[in-house]
Amino acid sequence: MFKSIIPFALAATLSSYANAQLITPTDDPVIVKKSQSAIEEDSSEHKRMGKSYEVSLTPVAIGPIPGLNTGVNIATYLTRNAAVIFGYSLLVGGRSCWGAISCSDKGYAFELYYRQFFGNSFYVAGGLDQRYVSSHGSDDFTGESYSFDGETTAASVVIGNQWHWQRFVLGCDWFGLSVPISSRVSNVKTRGSYGYDFEDAKNALVTGTRPMALRVHVGMTF
Template identity: 30%
Template sequence: MNFKYLAMNASLSLLMALPAFGAQKEMVTVVPRTHSVIEGSSEHKRINQDYMVTTQLLGFAVAPFFGLGLNLGMYLDRNDILQLEMASGVLPLIIANVRASVVGVNWKHFYGNSFYTKLGVDHRSITVENLDYENGQFTNSTVVGTANALTGNIAIGNQWQWDSFTMGCDWIGFNPSVLTLESKYRTTNMDPDEARDLNREWKSVAKTNSYQFMRFYLGASF
């Protein structure tokens, strides 16, 4: 008996059988990844919410201008909200008022129960109003300077949910200037050199990066 011949045939048979074994499909059950949500938590209360309306009662949308605001939100899911925000404030001076307002769209993303980050873009407007003083009181205001810019909006905060009641605060945020839209200051009857210097300084206002602090808000989700 030729053992060498038998061994060669056995080897060839084994090699021919290997592809058949490799072609067999594995029966595997894939278990979906799950995330546990604590019953009664803010994350739990955000489930199945569609819209949010809140009012900014305290804070600085453009520091150091203290003001009020309005937020309108649409829930994409329990951890993502698309928002439209509006806020304005005034800094009163002796013979003038300086006003700041922002209108923007942003995306708020929650990391767990209440902590979130906010990313978006704002239209920021800063104006200066001269006040007319007559007979011991201010009678009129005239806008003499306007600086409009497109800015980014980056902030962190916490938002808590109790059934329909919503409360939160943007603790701190940064608004980098992206694009100057308008920058002008009325220089009628001013010395040409003074007017040139004032316009140069005023243009830098639109390019200034601004900050936001302690924007506390209350409202409802439904």
């Protein structure tokens, strides 16, 4: 009889010891495996979830019109990581002219972009710009001058980051390029030897590939 009781007693003792070891407090770290698809609760990617629209202002930017631009943007989210953006930009600071030469550039642009986020805040955006410009230059001493209107359809791509806090957003297109697909110049008027200056202005404003940089935007999501 005692021989049959001993194994049961030994098993009960070992079981009690194992349970005690399980509930004994320990300072050892607990490693939890995280799914690759998991999203951090306070991340910008998490804040984009459930958002449908975004409205933002661009106080100052380089491009898409050559020079300093300001603008407004409206975006609709297709998913938390993809959006279509419609923008309007206005030229507020044109090219610099030297000496007695004075010049004036005016312009505006419509933009249609697709923005794709990769991870938390980094994105690549690409699309089309439709730019309209007018330029005038003259020499105060000689009276020589030029003027023209220009229209450009360009393909553009930019890289940037955008951060989200509940509804508030802050982003920046760090760098990009605007490459003309088609262009047209009209109402050309030149006086004297300003043909060269006209060609230079046309290349800068209408036909040339232009950089875009530091296009900061601030806004709200809904």
